[in-house]
Amino acid sequence: MFPYHNNETEKAKQRFDSRQALTPWSWKYPLELRERAVRMYRTAEPKPVIRRMAEELGVHHEALRDWIRQAEADAGERGDMLTTAEREELAALRRENAQLKQANEVLRTASALFAAQLDPTRPR
Numbered sequence: 001m002f003p004y005h006n007n008e009t010e011k012a013k014q015r016f017d018s019r020q021a022l023t024p025w026s027w028k029y030p031l032e033l034r035e036r037a038v039r040m041y042r043t044a045e046p047k048p049v050i051r052r053m054a055e056e057l058g059v060h061h062e063a064l065r066d067w068i069r070q071a072e073a074d075a076g077e078r079g080d081m082l083t084t085a086e087r088e089e090l091a092a093l094r095r096e097n098a099q100l101k102q103a104n105e106v107l108r109t110a111s112a113l114f115a116a117q118l119d120p121t122r123p124r
Contacts, residue, residue, distance in 0.1 A: 029059055029063060040053070041053060041068055050065050
């Protein structure tokens with residue numbers, strides 16, 4: 001067993017085994033585990049080697065590296081990445097844009113249909 005393994009971690013893993021989360025990365029590693037790993041890394045002095053820490057936690061080293069980068073972006077320490085809030089806003093805007101495009105297409109088709117019904121002499 002590694003030093004960070006406890007009953008809480010096991011419970012969190014069991015909850016996420018049911019695949020309740022929506023994204024591929026979140027069902028593999030519980031939120032509690034991700035938050036704890038980032039907190040452990042950020043509070044450690046000197047900073048541990050990510051690969052070794054990931055092995056101790058039982059997670060992939062690139063997953064841990066991504067969590068740390070995202071936490072740094074959320075804290076305003078990185079300007080090269082979007083924060084979690086910005087990512088969520090961007091996803092919502094993209095969904096809204098897709099819905100508006102779909103609605104626009106429906107209105108365009110309906111408009112052409114009504115125009116044809118009002119003016120039967122108009123070529124189609």
